[in-house]
Amino acid sequence: MSLASVKRAESHLLLPTYERKPVLFTRGHGVYLYDSRGQRYLDFLSGIGVNALGYGHPAIKKVLSQQSEKLIHISNLFFHEYQAELAKRLTKISGLDRAFFCNSGTEAWEGALKLARAYAHARNHNGHKAKWRMLALDNSFHGRTFGALATTGQSKYRVPFAPLMPGVNFVTLNDIEDLKRQFDGSVCAICLETIQGEGGIRPVSPEFLQLARQLTETHDALLVVDEIQCGLGRTGRFFAYQHYGIQPDIVTVAKPLAAGLPLGAILTSNKVASCMHPGLHGTTFGGGPLSCAVAVEFLKQTEKLLSHISQSGGYFRQQLENLASKHGGQVRGRGLMLAWALDSADLAQAVVDRLLQRGILINRTNDTALRFLPPYIIEKKHIEQVTQELDRALDELSPSRQKGKSRIARSRT
DSSP states (O other): OOHHHHHHHHHHHSOSOOOOOSOOEEEEEBTEEEETTOOEEEESSHHHHTOTTOBSOHHHHHHHHHHHTTOSOOOTTSOOSSHHHHHHHHHHHHTOSEEEEESSHHHHHHHHHHHHHHHHHHHHTTTOOOOOEEEEEBTOOOOSSHHHHHTOBOHHHHGGGOSOOSSEEEEOTTOHHHHHHHOOTTEEEEEEESEETTTTSEEOOHHHHHHHHHHHHHTTOEEEEEOTTTTTTTTSSSSGGGGTTOOOSEEEEOTTTBBTBOOEEEEEOHHHHTTOOTTSSOOSSTTOHHHHHHHHHHHHHHHHHHHHHHHHHHHHHHHHHHHHHHHOOEEEEETTEEEEEOSOHHHHHHHHHHHHHTTEEOEEETTTEEEEOOOTTOOHHHHHHHHHHHHHHHHHHOHHHHHHHHHHHHHHO
């Protein structure tokens, strides 16, 4: 099937929710994707952080093959052998006690919000002051369902679907005084990403996160942390909050968890989990045997790569800092979750397009930020290829170079 025929079919059959690039991918191997013409692309986006072990990883392929021949799905009304094993691994690495498995990041976040409200409801019935408000952060992104949108601090996502879930107020990222002003006894949860992903790869500051933890502990509220993009090894530790020395009450993960299969998870403490009982929450597809078996193997492989992720991320960041000293802009992030924020949205988009033409996949987020979420298995040579092409693209696209070309063109006329 050709790219043109796929585009024609989609234009008549799909909801127009994506602005796709004109590439038809047909297979992948390692850190590379291949299109319908056989062209190879170095993938520094990894399906927006999903394909963290790259493509065709032998250990993942082995588990997929073996488990798919035995059992793919079974209702959560019955047991299978992998949910407890996966929960054991996730609770051990997170420092939390219990897990709930679902299908996606936004579903995990919806469940986390329900869990926070259920905990507050249980406490309210025990004679405590009513708690129901949630504080979220400006510029945040938690997903596209109604609860997730209600806590997403970007009006472009919220406004078309208003009114949303009430009781959410937004705090300026890393503004300690604003957090103090807005927090009171009616707050049941502070909700945040440890590193804002769609918001341009912006880490929460240690002081802000520590204050959020202190306020919630003191007032019997919950700290709910979204690690859907920054978690599961992306920053060089299993969870980004582990760089801060704090322990959340609820954590959500998804993207790379099942190495490309749909799977999300909510992790929480026994204290919070005690407010749930059968019937309050559930899922049809979440936590099936195939996805959980693959996720167990993903965690095993990722544990071996944490040091490599830290080293590769440090080298990559230094290369980006060198480019920023030449071309301007700001480098943000940690590990292999990095961004280079340029001075204009048009320039950022032009760089993304130029690299695509040259067989490198990145994307732009928060308008001006070039986002890099490469597979954990990248090598130094891949980082150098990307940074060299970034340098070349910025040289070609810089306003001074374009003015120079215009002057040369005029002198020839």
